[in-house]
Amino acid sequence: MTRRIVRTGIQLGLLTTIVFLLVFLLDNRYRVLPQSIHSHLPLHHEGLVITDITVQTCSSLNPLSSCKLDQDKWHRIEKDLYLSTGWVSKAYVYIKRKREEELTDEDKVILDIRTGKLDPAMGEKSQAAEKWESRPAGVWLKRSAKRHASDSKKVVTAVDLLFGADAVEPRPGWELIKPGALLLETGGEIGEARLTIRRGPPQKIEKPVPRIRKDGKFKIMQVSDLHLSTGLGECRHPEPKGHNGGRCDADPRTLEFVERVLDEEKPDFVVLSGDQVNGDSAPDAQTAMFKIVQVLVERKIPYAAIFGNHDDEGSLTRGAMMSLLESLPYSLSEAGPNTIEGVGNYYVEVLAHQNKHSALTLYFLDTHGYSPDERQFKGYDWLKVNQINWFKTTAKTLRDSETHKHYTHIHLDMSFIHIPLPEYALKSNPIVGTWKEGVTAPGFNSHFKDALVEEGVKAVSCGHDHVNDYCALSTNEKTGEGDLWMCYAGGSGFGGYGGYDGYHRRLRVFEIDANEARISTWKRVEYGDIGARLDEQVIVDAGKVVAAQS
Structure with a gap:
């Protein structure tokens, strides 16, 4: 009798399991x-x-x-x-x-x-x-x-x-x-x-056209490594320690910082240079992304975004996230051609004040995530050959276009990426700013830096390493003259790591003077001398890369 009861119990258990699996499979058919x-x-x-x-x-x-x-x-x-x-x-x-x-x-x-x-x-x-x-x-x-x-x-x-x-x-x-x-x-x-x-019906969204202001200036604010979450987010290494009685909600504090600088600097354009979303802390990445978008939409500021290694670790793929960004107000973000690797290889033209001629071209490229060959090249991925070829072909095509050839001043070019290039780590490069952590560049060098110089780009800026905020001057080996400034934005988000020797969250500003073909840059910090321009320098003048003044 006991064996019969046990056998019957096992059979009922198996039957329950089978029913559960069938219901589960049927339910998933609708996904x-x-x-x-x-x-x-x-x-x-x-x-x-x-x-x-x-x-x-x-x-x-x-x-x-x-x-x-x-x-x-x-x-x-x-x-x-x-x-x-x-x-x-x-x-x-x-x-x-x-x-x-x-x-x-x-x-x-x-x-x-x-x-x-x-x-x-x-x-x-x-x-x-x-x-x-x-x-x-x-x-x-x-x-x-x-x-x-x-x-x-x-x-x-x-x-x-x-x-x-x-x-x-x-x-x-x-x-x-x-x-x-x-x-x-x-x-x-x-x-x-x-x-x-x-x-009602969907509202038509007109894409903004960035233009040089009447005074000849155009200001870009680069915001990197926001690390926004679903929900308020948890502060990681808040600085200074004990501020506000030790209370810190990551996203509200991050956004308050960004909003303050936006209102003070009044940029014409914002670059979101990756890791806007804090990976697995964003089980709904759409909610996280909307937070920074709302800040920009309220102020009617055009913006463009690229992705970092954490953005697609939440609920959305790179493609899904870019599709969302493309549909939002004031966004100039693009997926770019689907014939090359990555999502977010594109450019934005900044036009002259009163005509359709291009005064400034901004190139955006996807630096992907983690190394596809960890055994041979540890760490992070690199820009691929087809991306570099796309960039070179695009740059040459734009130079030969009517909108570029008929511009009466010196045309300027900049580029934005997330993961730094290997050349950022060269100790021989003169730097302006703070170098507090190792450069986590790809282990394989695909020589995108050489392509930037070849095509006349004067400055490239990245994110990724939160507590590095320097600009490094690359020089031509033959002439000894500067050929490219390689800058960091510095980390702005309290959801990402920090805490290196009192390092405060920060972001970078670039100001372009189209009349003088000049690019100046500085940083703004979240705490301390919050109104100051930190490490202000001219990096391009008369269309040429210039060394930092001592």
């Missing part, structure tokens, strides 16, 4: 694209309106529990509301949608959404005809039959999810649902899932 590809795309299509929203929760402990709904009626937003941190529970937002022209008199469209425990009608002074309808996780919907064409501007047409108490929404026409997060036991502010919606 058309992996989250790393799909999650950056809000679930909407042109001409569709949202007619209903719900939240579906499931448990891995219950083999009959499933996070799937009828795929012919419901469409899932591919972001687990628990950010894949719940080993027991998962939850997803589902929406119903329909083409606007196919709506019938019986169909309802969503006019408003709220979140909270209580019926929003309790706080309304007037009693509207439409009642608030309750949905799981504290979602409240106000729905109505679509009666007039003017309703098209009011109805909800797209739904997305962001996370954390400090989530922001920089996309035009979008708004975060108030008063707060969905009602789920997600365990901390990082997992606070927040609905964000768009009303």
Whole structure:
């Protein structure tokens, strides 16, 4: 009898396991694209309106529990509301949608959404005809039959999810649902899932055209290694120690620093030179990226971004992140040609003040991540031959173009990368600034520095090594004259490492004087003499690389 009971128990256990696996496999059939590809795309299509929203929760402990709904009626937003941190529970937002022209008199469209425990009608002074309808996780919907064409501007047409108490929404026409997060036991502010919606059709985004100012100047602020997280983020090596009573939230402090310098320097252009996202501390990379974008959009500052080795360690691939950046206001970021390696090989032209002639060309290249051949070349990846060939061909083509040839002043060229070139580590190079850590350049030299010099680029600037902030002067071996300035931005984010001998977070500014063909540069720090220009120097004058003045 005992053996029979044991055998029966084993059989039931196996049966339960099989049922669980079948439910799991069936549920995963509905994940058309992996989250790393799909999650950056809000679930909407042109001409569709949202007619209903719900939240579906499931448990891995219950083999009959499933996070799937009828795929012919419901469409899932591919972001687990628990950010894949719940080993027991998962939850997803589902929406119903329909083409606007196919709506019938019986169909309802969503006019408003709220979140909270209580019926929003309790706080309304007037009693509207439409009642608030309750949905799981504290979602409240106000729905109505679509009666007039003017309703098209009011109805909800797209739904997305962001996370954390400090989530922001920089996309035009979008708004975060108030008063707060969905009602789920997600365990901390990082997992606070927040609905964000768009009303009406998508707004057309015009790309800005960077131009030299009337006074002949153009200022670039390089912000590197922000290391933003999903949620407030944890401070790493905050300096000075004990500041603000030892309290430090990484992202708010980082963004406060960047915003202060933006308001004081008033740059014409911002370069985000990699590691904007803090890798595995950003289980929703979209939320992290939106924080710095919001800062720039509020100030209407054009910007361009490249990626570092940590950006794609969160929830998004490089391609998905660049696709997102390309769609955002004031962004001049581009994926670049898909025939060469990397995502983010492109250039931006800065035009003269009053015509379409190019005064300054900024080249951006993807320095990838970690070495593909760790046994032979330890550390980090390098710029590939096809990238360098693309750069050289592009530079020659631009020089021969009408917009360059007819420019009446000396044309200037700069380049931005994330991982430093091997030449940054040459001790023989004169430097201006601070060299506090080893240069973590690639172990293999693909000689991009030589290509920069050959094509007339006068300055290149990188990030990656947070507590190096120097500019190093490369010199021609034959003439002994300077041929390229190689600069660091310095690390700006408190989510990344620091703490080398009281080193404070910082960023770099370049000012171009098109009338004099001059480039000057300096740094600004987060703490201490915060208004000072640190290590200010002229690196290019009359279109030629100049040595630092002693």
